[in-house]
Amino acid sequence: MAAQGGANLIYGAGMLDLGITFDFAQFVIDNEIYTMIRKVIDGIKITDEALAVDLIKEVGPGGELVSHPHTFANFRAEQSATSLFDRSMREAWIAEGCKDLAERAYAKADDILRTHQVPALADGVENEIHDILLEAEEKYGM
Numbered sequence: 001m002a003a004q005g006g007a008n009l010i011y012g013a014g015m016l017d018l019g020i021t022f023d024f025a026q027f028v029i030d031n032e033i034y035t036m037i038r039k040v041i042d043g044i045k046i047t048d049e050a051l052a053v054d055l056i057k058e059v060g061p062g063g064e065l066v067s068h069p070h071t072f073a074n075f076r077a078e079q080s081a082t083s084l085f086d087r088s089m090r091e092a093w094i095a096e097g098c099k100d101l102a103e104r105a106y107a108k109a110d111d112i113l114r115t116h117q118v119p120a121l122a123d124g125v126e127n128e129i130h131d132i133l134l135e136a137e138e139k140y141g142m
Helices: 024-041 053-059 069-078 092-093 101-114 123-141
Strands: none
Touching: 024 101
């Protein structure tokens, strides 16, 4: 609701116990939720093509759109994609080891911590940051 009202800051990602505790898995879960919120805020395209008006007329009452190429070409872009919230059938979830949301989130957080490579700063950025800090120290007596 806050995002729909124009808020551009969501506070508390990864925080538990009123911010006293931080949890990497909670951070990953919150990030997934924020991604879904951004998808909602982006809105829904209202065009004849996006709404498939001609296709709906063509298929008509009692027809089905699920197997139509238009649906296949567009459905992924229209739903929020998530790597943590399991939308598979129960049998598939069981076959994959019955991992709950927390287990998947801890595994993803662990993978990020082990494999993430921080991109190098562009040329000159480190010097620019250093100059900004020096200026602040001089100005504010730090």
